[in-house]
Amino acid sequence: MSKPLIFVTNDDGITAPGIRALIEMMNQLGDVVVVAPDRVHSGKGHAVTIHQPLHLDPITIDDGPQKEFKTNGMPVDAVKLGLAHAVDRKPDLLVSGLNHGVNNSVNVLYSGTMGAAIEGAIEGIPSIGFSLDNYDWEAGLEAAKFYMKKIASQVLQNGLPEGIALNVNIPYLSLDEIKGIKIARQAMDKWNETYDKRTNPFGRDYYWLNGNFTYEDKGLDTDVYALKNGYVSIVPVQFDLTAHKVIDQLRDFEK
């Protein structure tokens, strides 16, 4: 019997420690094809390259059994181009990450890690984005490795509901300290944007994004709450953005 085919991507670039850890774990579960950006892409969300040509170059980074390609595209491009030209059949699982930094709450919208996973779900592939609540590339990844393998195994075995990707956030704690997994909803928080305004040597102003995250959602069933309390959070994410609940409230527009 052939092993499951697992497609791996990320948004921190193909050499980031997070994706190397994810590849290591996925090699234990199936045949792995990696298609990932050749550089760091932060905040690219669901952006896609339309009017520029893309490259897809085979690359060998370590002595693992996986096949790997790097691309000059963004995370969603890596998925689209990789599914079209790097695999010979539809993958059984798509995993994205491990992101160096948390993607809970509204961050799911800005996240290229999750953009790639949502693209996988659109393509009908059970898909998971993994993020770690730590931005340091030197962070220890042992607990994350354990949970990535556990959750990916479970998805390979049982699948996912149609059109759903999982947004998995892992607290930066040791395996002993992590209390388990919580299925959660996306917390309805937001960034409080501030920009640091400076003037360049030629007298022109420029701005650096410099926001603070505001924790407004006090719910006990959110991804933010789960993480704060030492749990791995899993939010099932859909790509149907329709607010079905309010459709009937808006009928006046039809008049």
Place this chain on the structure above:
Amino acid sequence: MSKPLIFVTNDDGITAPGIRALIEMMNQLGDVVVVAPDRVHSGKGHAVTIHQPLHLDPITIDDGPQKEFKTNGMPVDAVKLGLAHAVDRKPDLLVSGLNHGVNNSVNVLYSGTMGAAIEGAIEGIPSIGFSLDNYDWEAGLEAAKFYMKKIASQVLQNGLPEGIALNVNIPYLSLDEIKGIKIARQAMDKWNETYDKRTNPFGRDYYWLNGNFTYEDKGLDTDVYALKNGYVSIVPVQFDLTAHKVIDQLRDFEK
């Protein structure tokens, strides 16, 4: 009594005919501040600029009463930076577009026009993205102008449910031919990606995205169906991506 403050942006760039038409209409409804990209951004979705400085430069393009700024950022950046530095109070309405090209169905995810509108909704501003089912910058915009003004007026008067942005798509028909407005859901279609593979003069392969849209959703309540039948479609869009319906199906992960 002061007039409502209307924030205008787009993803085709500040000189595109679509945004000029939108500005013209909004000037009839309130005080207008425009913050828009200095170039075309296609497919940027909800991407945000994190590690690059941004500019916000006053600009005068026509003799209208609006205040205008161009930025080197993407559509979501234009909203974030503009709300922080181009307005002195929270706008009563945010409008994005008129996009030269349709943003129905799953295209909402890739659309910078809708990325900007969704960002407005996150900021608690009633927000609308407008798109025209025609990609030609020379396309006639009279019917679109009529519906943009009509829908924006109605939102200014009645507001929108919290956390909701409207995704408005306008068929490329004359005013007489358009049958009216339909509140709709996002059609669950997808792109069937193909990439045109070429080889450059140095022997290296490259790929151009070249997809076909596949109409798989046969529902009569979708935005795709409404447009095909001569209606302006309005989909209420939310930024909570949680698939609440499946949360209980996933409890096994907690074991």
